[in-house]
Amino acid sequence: MTSPPPPWQGVAIGPPLAGGPLVDPDDPLAAEPAVETFTQAISHDLRAPLRAIEGYAQALVEDFGECLPPEAHEFVRRIRQARRTAEERVEALVGLTRVGRGALQASPIDLAPLARRILADLARAEPARRVATRVADGLPVVGDPALLGIALENLLTNAWKFTRGVPSPLISVGSTRADRSAIISVCDNGVGFDMRHAHRLGVPFQRLHASEAFEGLGMGLASARRIVERHGGRLWAESAPGEGATFHMSLPAGSVP
The missing domain is CATH 3.30.565.10 (Histidine kinase-like ATPase, C-terminal domain)
Known part of the structure; x- marks a missing residue:
């Protein structure tokens, strides 16, 4: 099968209908441009706290690393990984909103x-x-x-x-x-x-x-x-x-x- 499936199948939003376009309720970027503005604001506001989390985690290891048990080192590793994941997700959202901007150069x-x-x-x-x-x-x-x-x-x-x-x-x-x-x-x-x-x-x-x-x-x-x-x-x-x-x-x- 290579012809497009009905609107409720597959990964895509279906074509516009007489009653208006379909909107995927699971897509957090469906309501633009409000979501784009929100994403940019979140990206700006989260960068400093995320840097602070990384800084404090690094300071904890550098200043008290010899005193921390192995379990504490593992907790610090997980904190830093969670910080990286949050940063990656913010950057990914910003990149995705940019896809919807600008005129197509067809x-x-x-x-x-x-x-x-x-x-x-x-x-x-x-x-x-x-x-x-x-x-x-x-x-x-x-x-x-x-x-x-x-x-x-x-x-x-x-x-x-x-x-x-x-x-x-x-x-x-x-x-x-x-x-x-x-x-x-x-x-x-x-x-x-x-x-x-x-x-x-x-x-x-x-x-x-x-x-x-x-x-x-x-x-x-x-x-x-x-x-x-x-x-x-x-x-x-x-x-x-x-x-x-x-x-x-x-x-x-x-x-x-």
């Missing part, structure tokens, strides 16, 4: 060379891994090259991440046409997920896998989702536990040169 773009370059960069970052990749020739769309690059990189990075531990990892990128849309599909044979929880994908900080097993905040899909929606498209997924996942994004179709 132009014809072939996503195939971009996909190959992203996969090559991922391979260079982890030279010990051997991941087979397949990218179709010619993935023409019309959109903002910078934003679509972010969306594609997020999808491919997720595919790369969730194929860790697979005996013969494979990532493929292809395209089909549906009316005037191009459906770009990123497929992997990784750990997959239960489609009963697909509605949580693309929502900031919602994850389907334990953070101990796979790093991340769930912001990559949230960012990709918002970018695709800014182009008038949708992002949705197909998967099953242990059988990999395929993410589809519908975008304005381009023409092959």
